[in-house]
Amino acid sequence: xxxxxxxxxxxxxxxxxxxxxxxxxxxxxxxxxxxxxxxxxxxxxxxxxxxxxxxxxxxxxxxxxxxxxxxxxxxxxxxxxxxxxxxxxxxxxxxxxxxxxxxxxxxxxxxxxxxxxxxxxxxxxxxxxxxxxxxxxxxxxxxxxxxxxxxxxxxxxxxxxxxxxxxxxxxxxxxxxxxxxxxxxxxxxxxxxxxxxxxxxxxxxxxxxxxxxxxxxxxxxxxxxxxxxxxxxxxxxxxxxxxxxxxxxxxxxxxxxxxxxxxxxxxxxxxxxxxxxxxxxxxxxxxxxxxxxxxxxxxxxxxxxxxxxxxxxxxxxxxxxxxxxxxxxxxxxxxxxxxxxxxxxxx
Amino acid sequence: xxxxxxxxxxxxxxxxxxxxxxxxxxxxxxxxxxxxxxxxxxxxxxxxxxxxxxxxxxxxxxxxxxxxxxxxxxxxxxxxxxxxxxxxxxxxxxxxxxxxxxxxxxxxxxxxxxxxxxxxxxxxxxxxxxxxxxxxxxxxxxxxxxxxxxxxxxxxxxxxxxxxxxxxxxxxxxxxxxxxxxxxxxxxxxxxxxxxxxxxxxxxxxxxxxxxxxxxxxxxxxxxxxxxxxxxxxxxxxxxxxxxxxxxxxxxxxxxxxxxxxxxxxxxxxxxxxxxxxxxxxxxxxxxxxxxxxxxxxxxxxxxxxxxxxxxxxxxxxxxxxxxxxxxxxxxxxxxxxxxxxxxxxx
Numbered sequence: 001x002x003x004x005x006x007x008x009x010x011x012x013x014x015x016x017x018x019x020x021x022x023x024x025x026x027x028x029x030x031x032x033x034x035x036x037x038x039x040x041x042x043x044x045x046x047x048x049x050x051x052x053x054x055x056x057x058x059x060x061x062x063x064x065x066x067x068x069x070x071x072x073x074x075x076x077x078x079x080x081x082x083x084x085x086x087x088x089x090x091x092x093x094x095x096x097x098x099x100x101x102x103x104x105x106x107x108x109x110x111x112x113x114x115x116x117x118x119x120x121x122x123x124x125x126x127x128x129x130x131x132x133x134x135x136x137x138x139x140x141x142x143x144x145x146x147x148x149x150x151x152x153x154x155x156x157x158x159x160x161x162x163x164x165x166x167x168x169x170x171x172x173x174x175x176x177x178x179x180x181x182x183x184x185x186x187x188x189x190x191x192x193x194x195x196x197x198x199x200x201x202x203x204x205x206x207x208x209x210x211x212x213x214x215x216x217x218x219x220x221x222x223x224x225x226x227x228x229x230x231x232x233x234x235x236x237x238x239x240x241x242x243x244x245x246x247x248x249x250x251x252x253x254x255x256x257x258x259x260x261x262x263x264x265x266x267x268x269x270x271x272x273x274x275x276x277x278x279x280x281x282x283x284x285x286x287x288x289x290x291x292x293x294x295x296x297x298x299x300x301x302x303x304x305x306x307x308x309x310x311x312x313x314x315x316x317x318x319x320x321x322x323x324x325x326x327x328x329x330x331x332x333x334x335x336x337x338x339x340x341x342x343x344x345x346x347x
Numbered sequence: 348x349x350x351x352x353x354x355x356x357x358x359x360x361x362x363x364x365x366x367x368x369x370x371x372x373x374x375x376x377x378x379x380x381x382x383x384x385x386x387x388x389x390x391x392x393x394x395x396x397x398x399x400x401x402x403x404x405x406x407x408x409x410x411x412x413x414x415x416x417x418x419x420x421x422x423x424x425x426x427x428x429x430x431x432x433x434x435x436x437x438x439x440x441x442x443x444x445x446x447x448x449x450x451x452x453x454x455x456x457x458x459x460x461x462x463x464x465x466x467x468x469x470x471x472x473x474x475x476x477x478x479x480x481x482x483x484x485x486x487x488x489x490x491x492x493x494x495x496x497x498x499x500x501x502x503x504x505x506x507x508x509x510x511x512x513x514x515x516x517x518x519x520x521x522x523x524x525x526x527x528x529x530x531x532x533x534x535x536x537x538x539x540x541x542x543x544x545x546x547x548x549x550x551x552x553x554x555x556x557x558x559x560x561x562x563x564x565x566x567x568x569x570x571x572x573x574x575x576x577x578x579x580x581x582x583x584x585x586x587x588x589x590x591x592x593x594x595x596x597x598x599x600x601x602x603x604x605x606x607x608x609x610x611x612x613x614x615x616x617x618x619x620x621x622x623x624x625x626x627x628x629x630x631x632x633x634x635x636x637x638x639x640x641x642x643x644x645x646x647x648x649x650x651x652x653x654x655x656x657x658x659x660x661x662x663x664x665x666x667x668x669x670x671x672x673x674x675x676x677x678x679x680x681x682x683x684x685x686x687x688x689x690x691x692x693x694x
Contacts, residue, residue: 134556144550145664147557171557203491205591209481210494210518213587239586240560244552247594317492 001164002026005072005098007087008079009036009061010275011049011137012103016076018141021056023167028060030068032083037063048274053141069096074164076131077119080276081106081186084115088122099127099157101150101165105185106278107285112292114182127157130178131165132185133236134244140170147171149237151181173236180228184238187222188245189279190286191215193257194303195246197313200261211299211320212246218297222286225293253279260306261313283307348511349373352419352445354434355426356383356408357622358396358484359450363423365488368403370514375407377415379430384410395621400488416443421511423478424466427623428453428533431462435469446474446504448497448512452532453625454632459639461529474504477525478512479532480583481591487517494518496584498528520583527575531585534569535592536626537633538562540604541650542593544660547608558646558667559593565644569633572640600626607653608660630654 004020006013009031017029031037040046044055055061062068069075069091075098079087084104091100100123102115113121116128133148140146150165150172152158158174166172175181194215198208219242220233232238245251256277259269270280287304290297302320305311351367353360356378364376378384387393391402402408409415416422416438422445426434431451438447447470449462460468463475480495487493497512497519499505505521513519522528541562545555566589567580579585592598603624606616617627634651637644649667652658 134553134560136552139551139553142551144554145557146553204486204489205483205595205597206481206486206493207491209587209591210492210583212590213481213583216581216586234563236557236560239563240556243559243590243594244556247590248552250552 001073001160003071003073004028004164005030005069005075007065007068007075007077007091008032008083008104009040009046009049010078010080011046012135013076013078014040014046014050014053014055015137015141016078016103017059018053018056019165019167019170021059022143025164027056027058028062028068028072030062030065032063032079034063037061050137050141053138065090066094069094069098072096072098074098074161075100076103077101077115078103080104081108081115081278082276082281084108084118085122088119091119092122096123097126099129099161101129101131101161102182103131105132105182105189107183107186107282107289109281109285112285112289114179114186116178116182127154129157129161130182131172132181132241134241136244136248136250138250143167143169145169145171147173147236149181149232149235150174151178151237152176153178175232175235177229177232179226180223180232181237183223183226183228184219184233184241186278186282187219187286188238188242189253189277190283190300190303191219191242191279192245192251192253193260193277193279193283193307194299196251196254196257196259197261197303197306198257198317199254200258201314201317203317207317208246211317212243214320215246215299216242218295218299221295222290222293222297222300225295226289252277256280257303257313266307280307348420348507350418350420351375351511352377352416352422354412354415354422354424354438355379355430355451356387356393356396357425357427358393359482360423360425361387361393361397361400361402362484362488363425363450364406365400365403366512366514366517368406369490372511374403374405375409375415375419377409377412379410379426381410384408397484397488400485412437413441416441416445419443419445421445421508422447423450424448424462425450427451428455428462428625429623429628431455431465432469435466438466439469443470444473446476446508448476448478448508449529450478452479452529452536454530454533454629454636456628456632459632459636461526461533463525463529474501476504476508477529478519479528479588481588483591483595483597485597490514490516492516492518494520494583496528496579496582497521498525499523500525522579522582524576524579526573527570527579528584530570530573530575531566531580531588533625533629534566534633535585535589536600536624537630537647537650538566538589538626539592539598539600540607540624540626540630540654541646543598543601543604543606544608544650544653545604545664546601547605548661548664550664554664555593558664559590561667562593562646563589565642565646568642569637569640569644569647572642573636599624603627604650604660613654627654
């Protein structure tokens with residue numbers, strides 16, 4: 001696979017273009033916004049989304065999707081989640097036959113569909129894989145060591161894509177659990193908002209560690225209910241991505257939570273950001289999923305309450321983290337109710 | 348339990364004294380170093396170990412262990428791990444009958460014993476529990492929300508200790524898995540050194556997330572081989588403590604790794620620290636344990652090699668994180684060899 005199309009010229013798409021160009025691939029990078037595409041062609045720097053990285057001259061930047069995918073042997077699809085349905089329809093229009101890899105982390109609002117499922121609806125006959133894991137775009141563009149997971153049900157195709165994308169600093173594991181990989185990537189953004197709320201309130205590492213530990217339990221419960229495999233959530237695309245998103249200064253979703261924790265409203269935060277914080281819409285979708293599957297998800301519920309129902313971050317975290325001492329039997333009951341809770345109650 | 352003795356006047360011991368004083372308990376805090384005890388009595392501030400916190404006037408600070416434990420209904424034992432055997436012998440000399448809780452995170456070098464096992468050898472007839480989890484002393488002293496796990500095989504005693512120690516900002520879960528809790532606390536310090544090596548080399552969050560994800564697998568494998576329960580390593584005292592230690596700027600063990608990654612020697616780093624980095628001796632003990640149980644522990648082996656055999660941090664991490672692309676079958680073999688690896692190889 002020597003001709004690669006990349007659909008989406010945000011930070012991740014641009015970093016992938018750089019990664020593939022460094023491997024000597026023929027790369028086309030498609031961007032939705034014409035002014036961005038023009039600037040990127042002219043200056044070779046994606047100033048809003050990946051500042052400080054000079055894009056390889058060999059990368060063909062275009063706003064014409066048919067041109068981008070023409071002759072491509074592999075198509076990496078990485079728009080914001082809310083743009084995925086439009087991209088899927090546009091890709092179908094091009095008549096593309098090459099395998100697709102979705103790298104977008106999100107769940108469609110309303111439908112609850114994963115990104116690869118949206119692609120599948122428009123492109124029923126094309127092979128579709130996914131790739132996720134702890135992978136800040138800037139670090140990938142700077143060739144810092146990164147390990148990710150490629151989800152693909154077809155072994156032979158997985159090997160081809162792995163060989164195509166892998167480099168010394170970009171290591172790829174493979175797994176057949178497409179759903180688990182996609183849910184890990186989408187759900188961790190929600191819990192990163194929760195970790196940010198804790199930061200914004202001035203709480204410390206102890207609080208955040210407790211919150212993230214319990215977030216992993218909820219993430220796993222939700223992901224399994226939706227068809228993911230337990231062990232996937234213990235790997236790079238689950239716990240690996242969750243912890244880095246919750247503890248990194250660079251995480252957009254954590255930062256949304258931090259600003260809300262400091263007193264801004266969701267509207268103020270979203271209005272001031274040029275990039276998408278995928279956890280914000282994902283919290284709605286995940287909350288709907290959790291209700292549908294009758295899951296107990298106190299952290300998700302709290303984040304949903306803060307984002308969409310004016311709940312105070314302090315009240316939410318106080319409830320979760322600092323409950324009053326209770327008789328052991330009541331703690332036990334509470335633990336039993338939290339199915340799959342961190343610790344089994346004492347016998 | 349209203350009279351509490353605390354054995355060890357480091358940061359954690361002092362924070363616990365503060366926590367218990369805030370609950371209105373009668374607290375005695377024993378320190379090994381007489382000058383520190385004198386200064387703490389006079390200034391009420393533990394300048395070397397917990398600067399900026401004024402110790403409650405009601406706390407009795409003493410260098411006399413018999414005085415400290417006299418009349419105590421609960422004894423919290425929190426010396427550095429290398430001081431535990433001496434403390435155990437001294438406690439036995441006092442004839443103490445009250446239950447003990449060990450809060451020290453470490454494994455004894457040579458014997459491979461857990462801290463509670465060392466106490467047990469000197470005090471065969473006293474009840475012994477353990478407490479661990481993500482709990483930076485300074486944050487506990489400042490009443491920031493913290494959640495920890497009390498390991499105690501006796502239900503009734505666990506409830507009494509839980510009630511005694513718990514406060515709105517210091518939440519305690521209970522578990523009967525004493526060994527798992529102690530191994531989680533001891534082993535995470537080793538892997539935090541590894542995370543620090545990555546930081547010191549200037550690697551980013553992607554690298555660290557991959558490293559910590561795989562560290563959890565090794566930690567769990569070692570801990571289970573030594574008698575801990577799998578689910579304990581998934582909880583606060585396992586993954587919770589591991590991730591905060593690996594990602595926090597405040598972690599001593601991470602900081603040791605960071606300095607070595609930047610080029611200092613272990614001797615230089617240790618000589619300049621007033622506090623104990625428990626991961627340094629624990630790496631020796633854990634390495635011995637891993638060999639004894641025939642475990643595959645590439646990250647532990649690398650950290651052990653860097654600390655004790657002059658291996659370069661860059662070589663170690665390059666081997667772990669940025670292997671060259673390989674034919675799929677060899678990746679598969681490598682994954683199968685890594686028992687319990689992050690992702691199962693593709694079928």
